[in-house]
Amino acid sequence: MNEINVIGGGLAGVEAAWQAAETGAKVRLYEMRPVAQTPAHRTDKLAEIVCSNSLKSDEVGSAPYLLKEELRRGKSLVMEVAAQTRVPAGAALAVDRGRFSELITERIENHPHIELIREEIKTIPHDEITIIATGPLTSEALTVEIMKMTGDDQLYFYDAIAPIVAADSIDMNIAFKAARYGKGGDDYINCPMDRAQYETFYNELINAKSVPLKRFEETHWFESCLPIEEIARRGVDTLRFGPMKPKGLPLPATGREPYAAVQLRQEDLMADAYSLVGFQNHLKYGEQERVLKLIPGMENADFLQFGQIHRNTFINSPQILDATLQTKKNPKLFFAGQITGVEGYIESVGTGWLAGLNAARILRDEAMLVAPPTSAIGALCRYVSNVETKNFQPVNITFGLLAEAPLELRKKYRNKRERHNIQVELALRDWDEWISRIDKSSVASV
Ligand SMILES: Cc1cc2nc3c(=O)[nH]c(=O)nc-3n(C[C@H](O)[C@H](O)[C@H](O)COP(=O)(O)OP(=O)(O)OC[C@H]3O[C@@H](n4cnc5c(N)ncnc54)[C@H](O)[C@@H]3O)c2cc1C
Structure with a gap:
């Protein structure tokens, strides 16, 4: 079947749907609002940001900048719309939340390969290529299904x-x-x-x-x-x-x-x-x-x-996911966004970006992508799929997660700021090289 299901039209879900659809794959994007609501969302718009309107620092040389820049270079829908709806916020990238989600909704609705379906998904379609991106407030019925599938106790914690x-x-x-x-x-x-x-x-x-x-x-x-x-x-x-x-x-x-x-x-x-x-x-x-x-x-x-x-709901990803964001048990099933144990708007977008591309590659029978460990997206996926800990906790992007720059460079730049600048530069070099090898050609004929 030449179709991909994306469940959840939040930040991760819209990016996943967009990336897959841009390769020519047919995408069904399921969003439960306004049929069912979450305790925090207020509108029926896709990619609604529920709290701060800041997408964090965009200061060159910072880890949040690196993450954004990778996405910009990866032709991210969310980053494109963020640039169009930017409001002044010093070194941070902040958006007009209303215009931001309106514009994203419009772009998704008008994409010829995306069908937007307003429905709460209550069971996991195990036989179809599916990305679950239902976020920290995943509906109860689906949460129960995920618990059954993972065989794990669901983890909860609280944000304010x-x-x-x-x-x-x-x-x-x-x-x-x-x-x-x-x-x-x-x-x-x-x-x-x-x-x-x-x-x-x-x-x-x-x-x-x-x-x-x-x-x-x-x-x-x-x-x-x-x-x-x-x-x-x-x-x-x-x-x-x-x-x-x-x-x-x-x-x-x-x-x-x-x-x-x-x-x-x-x-x-x-x-x-x-x-x-x-x-x-x-x-x-x-x-x-x-x-x-x-x-x-x-x-x-x-x-x-x-x-x-x-509430924040997330799965015990190190037990469940690979760095490709596929589940270890079923390669057709992906998770993306905050439910994987990344924390934050753009971290969620980053995992959606990779899951969307990989889901489309299954259709073409192509090897799965693992982002470079020096990159922010690679580091996040590596963390959620590999970290060795009994108490798995969500993370924002930080330099601590990135593969370190070579020793000779670390020695050369003793000052933290210089080290970070060089690390960002190297990461983007690896990223550009990696991304240039990704073939996004059409799958429409498959
Ligand atoms: C109250 C609150 C405050 C937050 N504050 C911040 C902040 O200030 N800064 C920050 O960076 N991050 C914040 N976060 C985290 C933020 O939610 C994530 O960073 C980001 O929105 C996650 O993106 P996502 O796509 O994974 O989930 P979401 O953006 O939540 O999207 C998930 C979507 O899935 C839909 N959905 C759920 N279940 C189903 C189902 N069964 N069927 C179909 N659709 C379904 C939901 O309606 C929603 O639209 C906050 C989260 C919450 C809940």
């Missing part, structure tokens, strides 16, 4: 999302625009605090009431997405050295750094909404409003979205 406020409700007589260390213009709004204000805020925060968690005992937070109140509970100064650090944010009036600062990042092209950077939390909504209004400049803040807590 940051609040968003209306720009015109921030008091700009107190707050000021600036990017940290002047990098990237004045895309952020900063709310400064003196010591007394910080201490009051801190005490109210750690004593505020949280939403009760049904399975609280089983909760283990993902370290890079800790709720603000959990960070605070680790010590009075943890916030000042974490999400509220004032470094590189001098007050315009005095030129001196405040005791602490809250940064807000622009959320959309209209610049009418800002999210509180690093302020994901699981406080009750009333409590969030009360405590966050203690932040100087936010006394009259109008909250467009409160912080929330959500």
Whole structure:
């Protein structure tokens, strides 16, 4: 059969469907919204981004940049649309979330080889080429099927999302625009605090009431997405050295750094909404409003979205997947996206990209692709399929995951920044060489 099923029209699913369809393969893309909803999505659009509108750093020489650049060079749909819907965010790549998912939906709907079907898939089609990309909030029926298939206990953990406020409700007589260390213009709004204000805020925060968690005992937070109140509970100064650090944010009036600062990042092209950077939390909504209004400049803040807590579902990939993203038991079955144990929007896109290409290659009876270990996509796939650990945990892309640059180069560049720059350069060289060998010719006639 000359067709591929992609289940889930999120970031990974749309990229997988696009890559496969661009080779000429026929793709059926199943998205359950709006027939069934997830606890976090709000629209029926494909590739809806549910929390921060930042796709992370695009600073040359950083690991998130490398991942994006590989995708750009791999003709990624998501990266193309991200460039078209970009909003100012300093060194980060942030998008207007509404336009972003609208445009992606349009592109998918208009692709001659993709059929978009709005349906919740409840069973796994084992005999057909299928990519499961149903994300951290995979529907319950399918989760049960995946558990049966893997023969494993399903893993859960919880992430928390940051609040968003209306720009015109921030008091700009107190707050000021600036990017940290002047990098990237004045895309952020900063709310400064003196010591007394910080201490009051801190005490109210750690004593505020949280939403009760049904399975609280089983909760283990993902370290890079800790709720603000959990960070605070680790010590009075943890916030000042974490999400509220004032470094590189001098007050315009005095030129001196405040005791602490809250940064807000622009959320959309209209610049009418800002999210509180690093302020994901699981406080009750009333409590969030009360405590966050203690932040100087936010006394009259109008909250467009409160912080929330959500489930994250992922499989025990090292036991289940190969670096090609096929399951070890059934080479026709792939997983992609956050459900594989990568964490983050672009990490999910990267795995979708590879799964889509590989699924199409099965149709042509071609060898499966394994991305170079020096590349970000290669490193992520290697991690999820190979890491030796009893406690498999999702990861963002970092230099720690990449195959190391040759020793003579590491010796030559002692400074971390230089080393990272050279590592990115080498990775992209390998990537270009590898990608030039991938044949994306048509499978339509197979
Ligand atoms: C509340 C929340 C906040 C997050 N915040 C961030 C953040 O700030 N930054 C970040 O980088 N990452 C964040 N993440 C992680 C983020 O979800 C992933 O990075 C990314 O969206 C995963 O892409 P994906 O394609 O794997 O899953 P998704 O984008 O979630 O897409 C999965 C799709 O599958 C559909 N689906 C589910 N089950 C079925 C079924 N049975 N049949 C058909 N369709 C189905 C869903 O409706 C959804 O559209 C957050 C996740 C959540 C849930």
